[in-house]
Amino acid sequence: MKFDTEKDVRDFLRLCLDPGRGIKRTPAKLAGIMPGPLEEALMRFAPHLGALQAEADRQEAEARKARRAYTEALAAWITGEPADVPDLCPQNRRGDKAVSEGRFHKPDDDGVLRCVFCSTPAHWGGEPADAYRTPDGRVWTLAAEANEHGVPLYEAPFVGTRYTALALETLHGEITPVGGVPARPYVFNSRSVNWTAKHIPDGKGRTICPGNFQASKPMPEEEAARLTLCGGCRKALLASIEDAGPGCPGAAIDHDETGICAHA
Numbered sequence: 389m390k391f392d393t394e395k396d397v398r399d400f401l402r403l404c405l406d407p408g409r410g411i412k413r414t415p416a417k418l419a420g421i422m423p424g425p426l427e428e429a430l431m432r433f434a435p436h437l438g439a440l441q442a443e444a445d446r447q448e449a450e451a452r453k454a455r456r457a458y459t460e461a462l463a464a465w466i467t468g469e470p471a472d473v474p475d476l477c478p479q480n481r482r483g484d485k486a487v488s489e490g491r492f493h494k495p496d497d498d499g500v501l502r503c504v505f506c507s508t509p510a511h512w513g514g515e516p517a518d519a520y521r522t523p524d525g526r527v528w529t530l531a532a533e534a535n536e537h538g539v540p541l542y543e544a545p546f547v548g549t550r551y552t553a554l555a556l557e558t559l560h561g562e563i564t565p566v567g568g569v570p571a572r573p574y575v576f577n578s579r580s581v582n583w584t585a586k587h588i589p590d591g592k593g594r595t596i597c598p599g600n601f602q603a604s605k606p607m608p609e610e611e612a613a614r615l616t617l618c619g620g621c622r623k624a625l626l627a628s629i630e631d632a633g634p635g636c637p638g639a640a641i642d643h644d645e646t647g648i649c650a651h652a
């Protein structure tokens with residue numbers, strides 16, 4: 389079978405749907421059994437289908453993760469034990485698999501202890517917030533209506549269901565009140581053809597890592613939350629914090645962005 393033209397591929401797919409002898413396939417069934425070479429040809433002529441397929445795979449993986457978090461929290465609740473929620477940062481990702489690593493907290497200009505990678509505060513008062521961020525990068529804002537018990541509900545774009553803050557926390561393991569401080573922007577190396585790692589912009593159009601790459605426009609937070617952070621950028625960011633003066637009694641508290649110690 390040759391798939392040299394868009395017409396070849398379309399004709400063959402049409403045949404797959406209706407091969408005759410009374411057999412009919414649905415597009416869903418066809419999508420599940422499409423052989424590799426045919427799928428490759430299809431994606432070549434219709435790249436938007438590849439993007440949709442990748443997004444569907446990602447959302448399925450996310451749904452499985454959310455389901456697991458829910459059942460684990462349910463099991464923990466039944467036994468009366470606190471749920472084991474590891475304190476991992478959604479933006480501090482490492483390696484080929486983009487594995488979440490720990491948070492790295494530093495006081496911001498207002499003295500609020502925040503993670504330097506995702507801007508999440510280390511502690512918060514527990515008051516209902518106007519908006520929450522979940523680890524997938526989604527921001528949930530206060531909906532117009534509350535539930536039947538008068539508990540506020542939160543909604544996110546393209547999500548059909550509204551949730552209470554408690555339900556969001558149960559589903560996602562953690563929620564972060566959003567407000568005031570914008571999340572750190574992440575960019576790509578705009579010269580790279582292979583956008584698999586994110587970098588931290590230096591604010592002057594380049595990245596902060598030794599590569600000093602030309603920065604792309606900032607990517608959406610949700611996208612950044614899926615990508616591995618460039619090791620050089622991580623090092624440069626953490627070094628800029630540590631450079632602020634080891635041994636100083638106010639270390640990590642009174643250093644501004646320039647690394648100048650207020651106690652010196």
Ligand SMILES: [Zn+2]
Pocket residue numbers: 476477478479480490491492503504505506507508
């Ligand atoms: Zn973080």
Ligand SMILES: [Zn+2]
Pocket residue numbers: 586587588595596597598599618619620621
């Ligand atoms: Zn970098």
